[in-house]
Amino acid sequence: MLLDLMFKRRSIRSYAEKPVENEKLAVLAKAVLLAPSSRGIFPCEYVIVRDKKTLEALSRAKAHGSSFLKNAPLGIVVCADTRKSDVWVEDASIASTYIMLFAQSLDLGSCWIQIRKRKNSEGESSSSYIRSVLGIPEGYEIESIIAIGYPEREHPAHTEDELDFEKLHYEKYQG
Numbered sequence: 001m002l003l004d005l006m007f008k009r010r011s012i013r014s015y016a017e018k019p020v021e022n023e024k025l026a027v028l029a030k031a032v033l034l035a036p037s038s039r040g041i042f043p044c045e046y047v048i049v050r051d052k053k054t055l056e057a058l059s060r061a062k063a064h065g066s067s068f069l070k071n072a073p074l075g076i077v078v079c080a081d082t083r084k085s086d087v088w089v090e091d092a093s094i095a096s097t098y099i100m101l102f103a104q105s106l107d108l109g110s111c112w113i114q115i116r117k118r119k120n121s122e123g124e125s126s127s128s129y130i131r132s133v134l135g136i137p138e139g140y141e142i143e144s145i146i147a148i149g150y151p152e153r154e155h156p157a158h159t160e161d162e163l164d165f166e167k168l169h170y171e172k173y174q175g
């Protein structure tokens, strides 16, 4: 059941030394292309990276919160042509979420690395740094990198007790 997968999904930042099988990568590739897109424009593009050196370079995209990518066997860079859609952020966020949920369904761990609006340790925008590492043309913005791999250890699933039901408002907002 999808809800069970969602309870089990945790942000995984340490990975076993085991590659992601081609068959699993093929499923992830199809899944992300199934993500919905506003007005059916599909402005997103996905760069699938398995090369260790490239992953290491990408792990330096941000001053904080991206270094663990160098030990991941796979990263999927989610970017979009911002000229095609004014709501590319929403499209790219849904695509990123699809990747994480499908990764969980394949017993893979994943973690979102925020790129949009972030900088590297030199003060350069993380997007422009990644554009130059991967040869992504101007006009494309990078939303995220989703790091993927087999978890090094088990992480406790979320539990029902953690859910903040007070965030739910029925019929009208109750303050």
Ligand SMILES: Cc1cc2nc3c(=O)[nH]c(=O)nc-3n(C[C@H](O)[C@H](O)[C@H](O)COP(=O)(O)O)c2cc1C
Binding pocket: 009, 010, 011, 012, 013, 064, 065, 066, 111, 112, 113, 114, 115
């Ligand atoms: C939009 C977004 C950006 C995030 N950026 C990062 C990041 O740059 N680095 C990181 O290590 N985790 C990042 N995370 C993971 C969150 O820290 C994590 O989802 C949160 O702490 C909840 O933990 P859980 O995913 O295990 O449920 C991001 C998550 C989201 C949704």
